[in-house]
Amino acid sequence: MSGQAWGKKADGPPFHQYNTHRGEREKEGKVVHMRRIAGTIFLSLAVAALAVAQQGVIIDTSTGVQVLNIAIPDFKVTAGDATLYDASKTIHDTIWNDLIFSGYFNIIPHEHYRFIPTLDEKHIKFKDWASLEADLLFIGSATRAGDRLTFTGSLHDVKAQNFVIGKSYGGDMKVARLIGHQMANEIVKRVIGLEKNLFTSKIAFISTRDGNRELYVMDYDGSNQTRITFNKVPDMLPAWSPDGRYIAFTSYRSNNPDLFLYSIYEGKLTPVSTKGLNTSGCFSPDGSKIAFSSSRDGNSEIYLSNPDGSSMRRLTNNDAINTAPTWAPNGRMLAFTSDRGGMPQIYIMDAEGTDARKLAPQTGEYNDSATWSPDGEYIIYVSRQGNEFNVIKVGLTKQSLVNLTAGHGANENPSWSPDGRHIIFASNRSGSYQIYCADFEGGNLRPLTTDGQNLMPRWSR
Template sequence: MTTKRILAALVAFLSAFGLFSQQEVVLKISEGMPMINLALPDFAVRTPTPAAQAAAAEIHETLAADVAYSRIFQPLPKAYYGYIRPINPEKIHFKDWDSVQARLLLVGEVREDGGRFVFDGKVYDVRSERFIVGKRYQADKAGLRLVAHKMADELMKLHGEKPIFTTKVAFVSNRDGNDEIYMMDYDGANPTRITFNKIKDYMPAWSPDQRTIAFTSYRAGSAGLYLRNIYEGTEILVSAKGTNYSGAFSPDGKRMAFCSTMTEDGNAEIYVLDLATMRTRRLTYNSGTDTSPSWSPTGREIAFTTDRLGAGSPQIYVMDAEGSNVRKVSFGGNYHDAPAWAPTGDRIAYVSRVENRFDLYVLNLRTNQIVKLTESNAFNESPSWSPDGRHLVFSSNMSGSIQVYSIDYDGANLKRLTDRGENKLPNWTN
């Protein structure tokens, strides 16, 4: 018994140690480093048609917005391009670019080929005058934004980061009548409807392979939890008894934590479904309400909300993925909910109620420092991290109606992403 305990403590300690040693590196990258100046001169258009010109402009504009959003790179100020000779892709004067303090140079060419467009993107390191990476994409007009996002993701990979610009945000909207599941690009473009019925579907959560969405639907007369492969169109009901919600895939995609009231007493508990065997295991045994599971990026721990210390006062706890070693991590205040564990591992975003306002906060698990992200007299809810942990999406009624917004990890760059109908419960693939 005691040896077991010691072993468990040791495992916990080691896992925590592993986690924190990882965090320090990440922190240095995301907060200690100045942003990298990236020059993005206008693309050369090889076929002088208006369509090719427009395509080049669209890719350039989208890519520039991605770069500006990244918090890793920053676009070279427009004025600087006027100080040096215009770009000649055949012969690049790296000294020019170095003189305006560009560190990376992205040179693009666009040509039209049978109604489709071909984009060539090449990335150079200015100081060493070296070619780093090149990509060629072909797309029709509708795919031009995706071309830009793919190129931007190459920059992310170059920097050792997970791609974020081609990822999607799932959300719930009533724009077509009742609450249905939709998805959109990270920047709010290309909203696409996923569920089609007159029954309420909500609380979507992405699988890590970005092909399946877990969601709650009332279509069978109770709130059942469904898995829908959005590209194959297959759908399965995984839990129907009681109210089932808050689906959350483990980072390896093999398990899904969720919340259910399937037991006789009707109390909300957290369960884990093994997606290979489709067997469900109960993790919490408590008379309080346990909800909102969120996996640590290692898959070893789960953050969740519980009001076991007092009904009406939810707090954020962390437990091992097997349900043991439960400890409280939120402090100060009597209402903390909706934890979202950052993919960087060091932080948990959550919602806190202070004087009937609901704002987003980020708790640094290493330093126990709290950063308040939103500052509006509104209900700010449902935080969900970007795959690289530098941005979040959330829902807020700060404009009057409930809409999806994005904000950076430090509260900067608040941006509204939706405008049709009411939009909520955003979930970013990560």
């Protein structure tokens, strides 16, 4: 295993071994638009209109969130094919739910456009859609040949009356959900400019549903919960490599908390550090290094190594407990927990281990489990407040402090979504520990798990 393997932004096979082909037909808005108006004498005018329309539909996220109205009518399917209809419905609902989750879209309810007839992309009645105040229209069609499903979808700018993006996907009937997620990724990528594949991201977590703490992985929306480890000892604190192909986690399989690297698509386990305690693995943003806490030399310190455990070196050196490292997205700094001042607090140091200073602002006398937001602007951490644990969000440039979970029991091990607009954490607010997703202001809370105790969620990049 070379260091580069973790560093590369890979477009690897999906976790569930689904076999999809994408981009059988991928076309850019400009081309289609040109074709539509070819032969008219208003060519230059139309190109100008296109430029305006493209500006209008692409959201600049830095200036605040603009919610777009989108209509997603039912997709066209071969009449009388119930199997195809079900798959088509799954794709439709997956896109629908993904877009709502993203927070950038308001989906116009079906009943408003039941009677708008044509779904043919060449003859879209844009004025009808405009009358519903739709900014965007997404239409699709699904066909089937035996077990092979093909889906074609296209997004249209209603006001500019032009085509924005189109995609085709093929696969067996089981991949309908995945097709929906991939299509939604493309829509958000095109409209919001989001480069992260949010809807195909995964959440690693620990669950006791089968008796003891085992490693699990699920889709970002809580579906496809899959058990990864099968042993009688605790497994804990998973962390993703940036390319989503590896999970570092701590396991007691040798009667000691050892740090392992799990290769998801090969099912292979590689020991990283196995002397003393070894926890809180965290990959650097480029995937070339892993930071973790170890007492291999006697005291709990922060170490840095290649993901396979080679080239290990120590970054902290004091009598305190030093643990829970998290990387700044620029890869140049680490935040971590240390009780060098008596009680656990969040500190920041540069990636060489020098210039350690206490995170400021910071509230609470017992703080741990820090995690840096993907845009570098925020650190969230867990603070003990009486018998509660709360998730505190620190604005680094705005110097703000917000309690995201006040009054709801213990809330632990927060983790950011790839786009930084959502967080997940484990909370016992319902009586048992379950994993919850919320937006990054703490609202729109929804549980993702129900069985057993579910802990230590970590969202893939």
